[in-house]
Amino acid sequence: xxxxxxxxxxxxxxxxxxxxxxxxxxxxxxxxxxxxxxxxxxxxxxxxxxxxxxxxxxxxxxxxxxxxxxxxxxxxxxxxxxxxxxxxxxxxxxxxxxxxxxxxxxxxxxxxxxxxxxxxxxxxxxxxxxxxxxxxxxxxxxxxxxxxxxxxxxxxxxxxxxxxxxxxxxxxxxxxxxxxxxxxxxxxxxxxxxxxxxxxxxxxxxxxxxxxxxxxxxxxxxxxxxxxxx
Amino acid sequence: xxxxxxxxxxxxxxxxxxxxxxxxxxxxxxxxxxxxxxxxxxxxxxxxxxxxxxxxxxxxxxxxxxxxxxxxxxxxxxxxxxxxxxxxxxxxxxxxxxxxxxxxxxxxxxxxxxxxxxxxxxxxxxxxxxxxxxxxxxxxxxxxxxxxxxxxxxxxxxxxxxxxxxxxxxxxxxxxxxxxxxxxxxxxxxxxxxxxxxxxxxxxxxxxxxxxxxxxxxxxxxxxxxxxxx
Numbered sequence: 001x002x003x004x005x006x007x008x009x010x011x012x013x014x015x016x017x018x019x020x021x022x023x024x025x026x027x028x029x030x031x032x033x034x035x036x037x038x039x040x041x042x043x044x045x046x047x048x049x050x051x052x053x054x055x056x057x058x059x060x061x062x063x064x065x066x067x068x069x070x071x072x073x074x075x076x077x078x079x080x081x082x083x084x085x086x087x088x089x090x091x092x093x094x095x096x097x098x099x100x101x102x103x104x105x106x107x108x109x110x111x112x113x114x115x116x117x118x119x120x121x122x123x124x125x126x127x128x129x130x131x132x133x134x135x136x137x138x139x140x141x142x143x144x145x146x147x148x149x150x151x152x153x154x155x156x157x158x159x160x161x162x163x164x165x166x167x168x169x170x171x172x173x174x175x176x177x178x179x180x181x182x183x184x185x186x187x188x189x190x191x192x193x194x195x196x197x198x199x200x201x202x203x204x205x206x207x208x209x210x211x212x213x214x215x216x217x218x219x220x221x222x223x224x225x226x227x228x229x230x
Numbered sequence: 231x232x233x234x235x236x237x238x239x240x241x242x243x244x245x246x247x248x249x250x251x252x253x254x255x256x257x258x259x260x261x262x263x264x265x266x267x268x269x270x271x272x273x274x275x276x277x278x279x280x281x282x283x284x285x286x287x288x289x290x291x292x293x294x295x296x297x298x299x300x301x302x303x304x305x306x307x308x309x310x311x312x313x314x315x316x317x318x319x320x321x322x323x324x325x326x327x328x329x330x331x332x333x334x335x336x337x338x339x340x341x342x343x344x345x346x347x348x349x350x351x352x353x354x355x356x357x358x359x360x361x362x363x364x365x366x367x368x369x370x371x372x373x374x375x376x377x378x379x380x381x382x383x384x385x386x387x388x389x390x391x392x393x394x395x396x397x398x399x400x401x402x403x404x405x406x407x408x409x410x411x412x413x414x415x416x417x418x419x420x421x422x423x424x425x426x427x428x429x430x431x432x433x434x435x436x437x438x439x440x441x442x443x444x445x446x447x448x449x450x451x452x453x454x455x456x457x458x459x460x
Contacts, residue, residue: 026275029282036266036285045256045307045314049296052259055266056289059282066279077275084275 012016012194015187017128018069022079023188024117024135025065025180027097029080030087031110032058038102045100047148054106063136068131073154082185086177091212093173100152100159101166104226111222112215113137119211123191134211142225164228169218212228242424245417247358253308253317253411253418254347254365255295259310261340262288262319268332275331282372284336291365298361303308312387312415314409323403330382330389331396334456337375339400339450343446344368347409353421372455379456394458401449421457 044046069076090182096102114136121132125161153159182189193203203211223230265285272278299306324339326332343367351362358450412419423433433441453460 029275029278030270032282033266033269033278033288037270039263040260040267044435045259045310048259048263049307050263052289052292056262056286059286061283077279080275 012187012190013015014072016191017124018072018079019082019173019185019188020117020120020124020130020132020191021065021069021072022076022081023083023185024132025062025069025076026080026083026087027113028058028062028065028135030091031054031063031106034091035102035106038096038099039108041096041102043099049145050141051102051106063142064131068128083181086180090173090177094170100149100163103145103149104163104167105170105225107149108167109174110217111142112171112174112219115215115218119215120192144150146225151229153227158194160228163226164223164230167223167226167228167230208225236264242417242420244302245261246421247354248304248309248349249415249418250313250350250354250421251299251302251358252306252311252361253313253415254362255292255299256310256313256317257343258288258292258295260321262286262292262344264321264345265336266335268326268329270293270327271326271332280374281332289415294361294365298358298420313411316410320403320407322460324400330379330393333375333456334397335400336454337352337372337379338397338449338452339404341372342401342449343405345445345448350422353440354364374379376455379458383457392460393456394453397453397458398458398460402413 032055035051035088037057039048039051039055042051046207066076069079080135094105117132121136123130124132149163153163193208262285265281265288269278269281269285272281296306299309324335326335347362347366351359351366354362379393383393423438450460
């Protein structure tokens with residue numbers, strides 16, 4: 001490999017990391033805003049507090065990602081800007097009409113996103129990988145969401161169909177926006193399927209198929225945990 | 231004073247403190263939810279981050295108040311519940327229709343509330359007083375709000391009239407809800423005007439008049455800082 005290739009590879013890798021931290025940061029910022037507004041839909045003060053606590057945790061994740069971008073000498077707002085339109089479109093298309101839809105969105109929608117970023121993490125240098133895995137930790141509140149959704153369905157079984165449809169819509173919208181991002185952000189996409197990752201070559205078609213099947217399995221597990229068919 | 235009077239006085243004081251911490255806690259919880267939702271109205275990512283940062287600070291204040299209630303052996307949700315209806319009514323009546331209205335609400339509306347709680351703080355035992363003053367600290371972001379509102383008015387002077395009217399409506403709604411609370415929560419009201427405070431006798435009419443005039447002056451100062459007539 002000529003030295004200019006090394007330079008290019010490392011520049012491509014840096015662009016990809018800036019994109020990855022930017023999309024994650026803006027995603028966490030929006031998630032914290034949306035969870036905090038959904039908290040106002042909660043039936044009890046305890047439930048409001050639970051959702052607001054999740055929002056505060058997402059905001060702390062945002063701060064860590066923003067600070068990492070700043071440490072890299074990157075303007076965090078500039079790194080987030082390319083992902084503003086797709087993430088806002090996702091949230092506009094999936095504004096929950098009630099408390100339960102908000103919970104399903106927080107669990108199923110954020111769950112699939114988190115699984116995806118964890119998959120990407122294997123292509124990263126150790127420092128970035130640790131940060132990505134940290135901000136993708138389960139906030140320990142999944143149990144709360146599962147409990148609330150199952151209890152609501154037990155009380156009114158007709159909810160199951162509506163919430164299952166809603167979860168499918170969430171995944172559809174998420175995939176649609178992810179496709180836009182993948183098409184527009186070459187460096188980020190190359191991290192997954194190209195050869196800019198810290199581990200050398202990215203995934204081939206077989207590896208991508210295996211990853212999609214892991215994501216689908218995990219999604220189906222979350223749907224079952226909620227008592228919904230996927 | 232008979233010993234039963236001492237007991238009654240200390241029980242009244244305890245009820246008043248539970249009310250005070252309850253209304254403050256629910257106020258901070260709602261403020262954090264509303265600031266986070268208003269952040270979605272912000273024109274730039276930097277502005278979104280500023281509002282979300284304010285929301286996170288309000289949530290940290292909420293956590294401190296909730297933990298103090300729990301330390302006192304009180305169920306925090308039960309302590310907050312009596313203030314849910316008036317605070318939600320206030321926020322419903324004053325939902326900002328745009329970003330600037332949200333900023334004016336955060337600065338003018340929260341400002342008058344904070345001044346009021348600071349006034350009450352002088353009737354409290356040192357531990358409670360320190361906590362109340364801590365959660366009423368200026369989050370240092372007033373400068374940000376003043377800057378954004380003044381810049382918007384400089385660009386479009388017609389905004390001044392609309393935002394001044396909006397600020398008057400905020401204060402009117404706040405006073406109206408405060409009157410409901412004062413009428414319904416005797417112990418809390420007695421902290422201010424009765425003799426249950428840690429410092430003995432509460433305010434007489436002259437003292438209340440002086441307090442109202444301090445609150446009005448501070449409000450007028452904030453309005454002038456924004457470039458609005460009060």
